[in-house]
Amino acid sequence: MATTNSRSLARLMLLPSVALLLVWMIVPLCMTLYFSFLDYNLLSPGNEEFIGFLNYEFFLTDPAFFESFFNTLLLVGGVLVITLGGGIGLAVLLDQAIWGRNYVRIMVLAPFFVMPTVSALVWKNMLMNPVNGLFAHFANWIGVTPVDFFAQIPLLSIIIIVSWQWLPFAALILLTAIQSLDREQLEAADLDGAGPFSKFFYIVLPHLSRAVTAVILIETIFLLSIFAEILVTTSGGPGYESTNITYLIYTQSLLQFDVGGGSAGGIVAVIIANIVAIFLMRLIGKNLEG
Amino acid sequence: MAINNSNKSKLIYTFLAWTIGGLIFFPILWTLITSFKTEAEAISSSPSLFMFDWTLENYADVLSRSPYFTHFWNSIVISLGSSILGLLIAIPAAWSMAFVQTKRTKNLLMWMLSTKMLPPVGVLIPIYLVFRDFGLLDTKLGLVIVMTLINLPIMVWMLYTYFREIPNEILEASRMDGATIGEEIFHVLLPIALPGIASTLLLNVILAWNEAFWTLILTAANAAPLTAFIASYSSPEGLFYAKLSAASAMAIVPILILGWFSQKQLVRGLSFGAVK
Numbered sequence: 022m023a024t025t026n027s028r029s030l031a032r033l034m035l036l037p038s039v040a041l042l043l044v045w046m047i048v049p050l051c052m053t054l055y056f057s058f059l060d061y062n063l064l065s066p067g068n069e070e071f072i073g074f075l076n077y078e079f080f081l082t083d084p085a086f087f088e089s090f091f092n093t094l095l096l097v098g099g100v101l102v103i104t105l106g107g108g109i110g111l112a113v114l115l116d117q118a119i120w121g122r123n124y125v126r127i128m129v130l131a132p133f134f135v136m137p138t139v140s141a142l143v144w145k146n147m148l149m150n151p152v153n154g155l156f157a158h159f160a161n162w163i164g165v166t167p168v169d170f171f172a173q174i175p176l177l178s179i180i181i182i183v184s185w186q187w188l189p190f191a192a193l194i195l196l197t198a199i200q201s202l203d204r205e206q207l208e209a210a211d212l213d214g215a216g217p218f219s220k221f222f223y224i225v226l227p228h229l230s231r232a233v234t235a236v237i238l239i240e241t242i243f244l245l246s247i248f249a250e251i252l253v254t255t256s257g258g259p260g261y262e263s264t265n266i267t268y269l270i271y272t273q274s275l276l277q278f279d280v281g282g283g284s285a286g287g288i289v290a291v292i293i294a295n296i297v298a299i300f301l302m303r304l305i306g307k308n309l310e311g
Numbered sequence: 312m313a314i315n316n317s318n319k320s321k322l323i324y325t326f327l328a329w330t331i332g333g334l335i336f337f338p339i340l341w342t343l344i345t346s347f348k349t350e351a352e353a354i355s356s357s358p359s360l361f362m363f364d365w366t367l368e369n370y371a372d373v374l375s376r377s378p379y380f381t382h383f384w385n386s387i388v389i390s391l392g393s394s395i396l397g398l399l400i401a402i403p404a405a406w407s408m409a410f411v412q413t414k415r416t417k418n419l420l421m422w423m424l425s426t427k428m429l430p431p432v433g434v435l436i437p438i439y440l441v442f443r444d445f446g447l448l449d450t451k452l453g454l455v456i457v458m459t460l461i462n463l464p465i466m467v468w469m470l471y472t473y474f475r476e477i478p479n480e481i482l483e484a485s486r487m488d489g490a491t492i493g494e495e496i497f498h499v500l501l502p503i504a505l506p507g508i509a510s511t512l513l514l515n516v517i518l519a520w521n522e523a524f525w526t527l528i529l530t531a532a533n534a535a536p537l538t539a540f541i542a543s544y545s546s547p548e549g550l551f552y553a554k555l556s557a558a559s560a561m562a563i564v565p566i567l568i569l570g571w572f573s574q575k576q577l578v579r580g581l582s583f584g585a586v587k
Contacts, residue, residue, distance in 0.1 A: 030492060031411035040469055041400065045460045046348050046426045049434035049441075056436060062489030076334050111331065116319075118327040127571055128336035134570035135339065136521040138541040139559045143342050145545075147552055153354040155341070161356065188335065190581065197578045239581060249523035249538070252547035270432040275528065291433040298428040302421055309389070 050291070056284035063278035076285035085261050085269060086286075092176055093265040096183070097244045101237060103184040108191030108236065109229065115192070115219070116199045126196075133189040137249040144182045145171065145254045175263035176257045182250055187243075189234045198232035199225065231304075238301035245294055266290050339563070346370070346556035353552035369557035377540070386536035386562075389526070390449050390519035393458030394466045394512050397466045400459070402508070405470035406496065410482060411567070420471065427464040431524050442529060449531045457529065465518070465581075466511055472579060473507025474500075510576035513569060520566050537562040 057076050060070045080086055101191035115126060132140065148155050149170040170178040202225065210220050246267050251257055257264035257272065264272075270290060274283030335563055345353050347365045352358075412430030438457070439448075456538055477500065485499045495574050501508070523538045530539050539575050570577075 031407035034407040037400045042426050049437035052437035060446045117324040118473035119328050125328045125332040128332040134567050137523040138538050290430045294430045
């Protein structure tokens with residue numbers, strides 16, 4: 022009897038979370054789906070009509086979509102390569118016996134806690150500005166022409182800023198994983214005469230594979246939705262050179278008021294994110310059983 | 312010999328780690344230092360790290376010329392409000408999943424996780440229109456609701472992993488002694504789980520404080536938290552590096568300090584238990 026009671030109580034306690042998330046996820050998503058089949062502009066309300074897949078056709082054949090899709094891939098891929106490479110390096114380094122390791126870890130971790138608008142504006146103005154920025158001063162000092170970051174290499178500049186924000190996350194996760202490595206394995210490898218490189222490639226790296234996968238998937242989820250960094254630095258420009266899919270949909274929906282087109286774009290973004298999500302869920306699901 | 316060698320490599324690694332750590336931290340350090348410079352010194356072509364006339368005028372300027380404290384207060388209300396509201400909803404759910412496991416528990420957890428993966432642009436327009444129609448645009452209440460919902464899955468997950476570590480025997484013993492469910496939660500479970508709950512609160516305050524999609528889109532002058540206030544510096548007028556630095560410093564220092572306390576929870580919370 023007590024168990025039936027506590028079971029129904031348990032269900033009752035789950036209800037608020039489940040109901041809220043269900044409403045939060047299903048209702049707006051259905052509305053987006055519905056809007057995506059309408060010719061609906063906020064500037065001419067009351068004229069909505071059903072136009073089938075026309076919004077999708079326009080969105081998917083728009084050159085801006087291809088450019089921002091490609092930019093999204095470059096942004097996500099670039100940041101992943103930099104943060105994983107740097108993260109593994111940092112994790113191995115911080116795992117060594119060093120003086121003041123805790124202080125170094127605090128410094129390395131700090132950028133993760135800086136809000137995106139602050140980090141983007143600090144990098145844009147104080148470091149990357151072609152006239153008054155620190156990089157420009159440095160370039161002048163060694164006698165080369167300063168780079169005009171956001172005019173010449175807008176997407177790469179954003180990749181650099183976002184990598185700086187996410188490197189701490191990758192390093193911290195990987196460091197946590199490295200520290201759970203069985204030290205006896207390494208000692209045994211030492212006795213067998215393994216060098217530092219074979220130890221890294223045959224023992225450390227395989228041990229990290231799980232954490233590396235986790236970093237890739239979690240970062241991808243967040244990186245697909247990069248928004249603030251683009252808004253306050255380039256506003257997606259010049260042209261569409263630094264526009265990603267999230268930013269493209271934002272401009273279509275809230276700057277051009279094209280609800281139908283923006284919704285079609287939103288559904289496309291959901292489908293892209295789902296492909297990534299399936300892999301992430303498998304990884305975490307496996308962990309739940311263990 | 313051996314000791315000498317290992318000391319030598321320790322010295323090299325230490326030097327390397329401090330150099331790289333210093334470089335990564337430098338943009339933050341530079342912001343803090345620039346916030347104490349005059350505007351002229353802030354853009355000087357021979358910038359100085361410490362040798363300049365330290366001044367507090369930028370802080371005074373930011374505080375007097377803009378409603379800085381309004382935005383600061385908005386940030387506090389939104390991040391703390393959504394975290395506490397989230398806890399109230401998430402604790403019962405996590406409790407029931409951790410202690411009354413059913414066949415569906417795992418699927419339910421995975422489903423909650425999947426809502427976190429929904430890209431915000433997928434629901435941007437409906438949320439915007441619903442907020443407009445209900446008068447929630449540019450209100451703190453509206454943002455508290457959104458922040459609670461987007462962080463709810465992380466909260467349930469984090470609490471679940473903490474609650475799972477509490478041995479069931481303790482709860483059973485209290486039930487044998489005749490404790491009601493309410494007593495069980497408030498007198499037995501909560502005291503043991505308090506560190507985990509505090510960590511969950513801390514991480515979610517940080518995440519909500521720094522959230523910069525919904526806060527930028529759903530707010531204007533009234534409910535804008537610091538993320539949106541700082542974004543207004545993207546269209547500057549005149550000299551503003553030192554003032555940008557001062558405003559930024561005030562926005563990030565409180566959360567940096569909180570963040571350093573939450574290093575371990577960060578790994579657990581953001582990897583959804585995949586890395587412990």
